[in-house]
Amino acid sequence: MTLSDVAREAGVSLATASRAINGSPTRTVGPELRTRVLAAAERLRYSPDANAQAMARGRTTSVGLVVHDIADPYFSTIARGVAHAAGRAGLQVILASTEQDPLREVELVGLLRRQRARAIVIAGWRYDDEASTSALRAALDEYVASGGAAAVVGQPVPGTHTVRVADADGARALARAVVERGYRDVAVLGGPAEHLTGRERREAFCAELEALGARVPAERVLTGGPDHAGGAEAMARLLASGARPQLVFAVTDVMALGALAACRAAGLVVPDDLALAGFGDITTLRDVVPGLTTVRIPLEEVGAAAVRLVLEAGPDAAVAGAPRVVEVATEVVLRESTPPRT
Amino acid sequence: MTLSDVAREAGVSLATASRAINGSPTRTVGPELRTRVLAAAERLRYSPDANAQAMARGRTTSVGLVVHDIADPYFSTIARGVAHAAGRAGLQVILASTEQDPLREVELVGLLRRQRARAIVIAGWRYDDEASTSALRAALDEYVASGGAAAVVGQPVPGTHTVRVADADGARALARAVVERGYRDVAVLGGPAEHLTGRERREAFCAELEALGARVPAERVLTGGPDHAGGAEAMARLLASGARPQLVFAVTDVMALGALAACRAAGLVVPDDLALAGFGDITTLRDVVPGLTTVRIPLEEVGAAAVRLVLEAGPDAAVAGAPRVVEVATEVVLRESTPPRT
């Protein structure tokens, strides 16, 4: 059932049918014809072809969302925000998952460009890797040049709109909070060495700690995957080294949970033997005991903000060399995993 | 940059450019022209328009995924499976979220139909509600009639392909397992009364329990939302009623976690004061203490199976009155929340 069928059935022209069904900015349709067309459409179970509309109108109604792993609560909550905001704007979300491979981001941007997605939100971690970063930049540039709008969540990518999470602020605030609670001897599970978000959190945390007179020796800063297994493995290494810091800060909640598991496996009790803190305040935490001290990121809001940003700002702003940046605040949430030391 | 531009730049016809770039089942292009075209495309940063291709070819490369809440680990893990399988098949995933409203499913199916999605996977809960069910059926029928393929996860919807989770089997197995561990006095948090998946799990669980001589009195079967808050609220009601069953079975893990929170709030210790079991084995559980006894559903596999099903079977099979059903097995996972009673 195409629009022509409907037009014939209603005995009107194609143009009139189009205007009656999908409206027109300028023209309007007489009430009689309008109802006739609508009735015909109903009778024929007509459903407009969004692809054809996109072609004719020159723009689609979809936004792309790139994540590393949709099953990770960090990303799935952002996705929720994106889906909600997109839905309210009458847009579809095309979900693209890199499955943890930064290089796939580039392919996915290309794919989304082929789909002529109006906008792209990239929510994966950024890595300090010249090759993948510049490839991503190039892909995004082409995308924007072809009329799309892109926004990145977290670490900014030069030239693109960004929803900037106050990672450093949060990490510093966390450092102050734990020092105030009496912690001095601290270790950090920092994610992969090139993991920018992790690095920023780690550096800000360590700097603030140092400013407060509580240095983190280099050998107390471990690296590992930014996921559960990585956190567990890093913690296991730390423990195996014989270190028993008063507190361990993992740069993502998921890593902290992995670390928590490793502690249990080693027979250590958090917080009695070791205090623990994470970053993100993912939903999972509501069910974790002891409650994990963390830095809250309003993840859903972050996703929604990215969509708004990308829809309002449009491609031009970024092209003009003035990419917009929205800053999202973070907040320390103290829980039982870091009790005051007496 | 359109294909015409590329053709002109390369000095060949549109047809040749098309064949060189996107291949052709029958025709082949001479090596010299092919490289010329490819070079031109590269130079012009040409990116094929998937919408136009979809129109010309008469089919898109996208599959729709309908979930109730992408931030719920149950759905996000299914989504992961769907995204993975779709990616392998060269398809995009259009994510559609009902935000917990069964009626929105119908709209979303319509939306996905307009997008001409090749296939739709519906992963929301089913409700025993004539209005919404028949509306959904009607929408799916129209979708299938217009050439799409649809599959439902969980409770079957008549006439559609289904990935059937062995909920009843799992619930019965769980009943046997807990009885064997010595539990007799049991309560059930059953989700909303019309929640079909919850109902099936609850009824199978209760029936098996009864068969083993351990009846669940009606007043020990509570209803509530199928989410965290619902589980917490139902558990609170149960406790407020003065009941202190030996074991509480919540029909979803998320509810069980809510119940666990309610127990803590009431000062009860699981499993010392009360044993607890859930259903699903969502990822969240790996970080929950005490480990929650549950029935494992291979969620990721379920999502992937749905995609395979819908791609292999196609629309015709369902139309022909023989919708395919893939059965996915479940497995009881005993953890510390239900220790053997002595």
Next chain:
DNA sequence: TTGTAGGCGTTATCAA
């Protein structure tokens, strides 16, 4: 192997 031309389902321009 290459090119010509018609068509996919809509929208939008331009007359009537």
Next chain:
DNA sequence: TTGATAACGCCTACAA
């Protein structure tokens, strides 16, 4: 207000 008709970007018989 209505109706032809040319795009939109691509694919694909059909011809050459």
